[in-house]
Amino acid sequence: MSAADLPRGPRDPEAYLRKNRELWRLWTPLKAASTQYDLAGFRAGGSRMRALERAEVGEVSGRSLLHLQCHVGIDTLSWARLGARVTGVDFAAEGVATARSLAADIDPSAVFVEADVLALPDHLDGHFDIVYTSHGVLGWLPDLRRWAEVVAHFIAPGGFVYVFESHPAAWMLDNRLDTAELRLRYSYFGEPEPLSFEYRSPTAVPDREVPGVEYAWGHSLGEIVSGLASAGLTIEFLHEWPFVAWRMLPCMVEHDDYWWRLPDGLPSIPLSFSLRASKPPA
Numbered sequence: 001m002s003a004a005d006l007p008r009g010p011r012d013p014e015a016y017l018r019k020n021r022e023l024w025r026l027w028t029p030l031k032a033a034s035t036q037y038d039l040a041g042f043r044a045g046g047s048r049m050r051a052l053e054r055a056e057v058g059e060v061s062g063r064s065l066l067h068l069q070c071h072v073g074i075d076t077l078s079w080a081r082l083g084a085r086v087t088g089v090d091f092a093a094e095g096v097a098t099a100r101s102l103a104a105d106i107d108p109s110a111v112f113v114e115a116d117v118l119a120l121p122d123h124l125d126g127h128f129d130i131v132y133t134s135h136g137v138l139g140w141l142p143d144l145r146r147w148a149e150v151v152a153h154f155i156a157p158g159g160f161v162y163v164f165e166s167h168p169a170a171w172m173l174d175n176r177l178d179t180a181e182l183r184l185r186y187s188y189f190g191e192p193e194p195l196s197f198e199y200r201s202p203t204a205v206p207d208r209e210v211p212g213v214e215y216a217w218g219h220s221l222g223e224i225v226s227g228l229a230s231a232g233l234t235i236e237f238l239h240e241w242p243f244v245a246w247r248m249l250p251c252m253v254e255h256d257d258y259w260w261r262l263p264d265g266l267p268s269i270p271l272s273f274s275l276r277a278s279k280p281p282a
Contacts, residue, residue: 013142016194016215017116020140021091023212028094030208032072039098042074043105049078050258053134056239056274057162060084063129066154068117069137073099073110079132080107087111087128089120118146120154127156134164135245138224139171139216142194148227157282161233166244167270168221173249180251180263190218221273233277240270 031037038046061083067076070088072095080086080103088110090096096114103110115123118141131151141147151161174185175197186195194215225235243259244252248271252260262269 016142017091017140019213020215023210023214024092025094026210026212028072028092028098030210032098037072037074039072039074039102042077043102047078047081048075049082050245052241052274053162053164054082056164056237056276057130057132060130064127064156065130065132066128068120068131068133068151069140070099070112071095073102073112075132075134076112077102077106077110080110084130085109087113087124089113089115089117089124091116117141117150118143120150124154126154127159128154129156129159131155131159131161133161136166138163138165138219140214141219142217144219144223144227145230148231148233151228152231152233152279155233155279157279160236160276160278161228163224163273163275164245165224165273165275166248167240167273168219168224169269170244170248170271171218175249178250180266182262182266182269187218189220190223225275228275228277233279236276236278237274239274241272241274242268242270244271 032039060079063084065079065084065086067079067086067088070076070090071092073088076086076088076099086107088099090099090112091114093114096112099112103112113124131154138144138147155161168188172184172186172188174183177183194217197214197216198211199214200209200211225238229235243255243261245259247254247260249262251263253263254260262271
């Protein structure tokens with residue numbers, strides 16, 4: 001399926017975002033009940049924060065943290081377990097409801113807001129020591145310059161944003177191949193119309209899977225970095241990594257540290273990156 005398959009109406013970003021929101025309305029309850037998410041294990045004391053992210057963010061105890069595109073709040077509440085005062089934001093009502101249910105058992109002080117990130121200043125007040133975003137979410141946003149402005153808006157003076165994302169170069173690879181082969185399929189530079197990806201929601205009960213099409217926009221590394229710099233933030237570091245947080249390609253192998261890597265014999269390429277950018281003190 002391609003962008004041309006949208007049923008009717010103008011091909012504007014809002015049309016694609018509505019389609020994505022409807023898909024996640026159907027997917028979220030199934031994902032939340034799946035062994036992939038293991039919400040029971042998380043309630044019992046699990047954490048989703050990897051050592052690398054904890055080291056690069058630093059001490060969060062007593063600090064306010066805003067998590068953009070938080071889905072069901074597992075990562076958000078992982079930061080809460082490390083001592084942060086957390087607020088999570090997601091555009092899907094079902095994800096926010098699940099996050100609030102988890103928070104009731106884990107950290108009742110956690111706040112979850114249902115809102116489009118690009119319109120968040122209309123729905124949330126205040127500033128935060130840390131703004132956090134991670135793991136395959138920027139592609140759902142059509143306007144990275146506006147995203148960077150929103151990020152800068154919510155960072156308190158002296159605070160910072162931390163981004164851990166899949167690398168734009170990795171998104172060029174053909175994700176349909178079942179063999180240990182790297183083949184380019186997508187443009188590195190984003191196009192006006194989004195890409196479409198057909199998926200089946202992963203659940204613990206295969207006959208309850210819901211097929212659907214997600215729409216995503218490509219963003220180059222230069223677009224991400226320049227957007228944050230244009231919003232008045234200072235880039236502290238940009239690190240590129242040969243692993244990613246999920247199985248981006250069928251041939252990838254999960255290691256003991258829970259990162260997914262390409263199999264031996266393939267060249268080492270950037271699969272993810274981490275970035276930290278700060279706002280000058282008042």
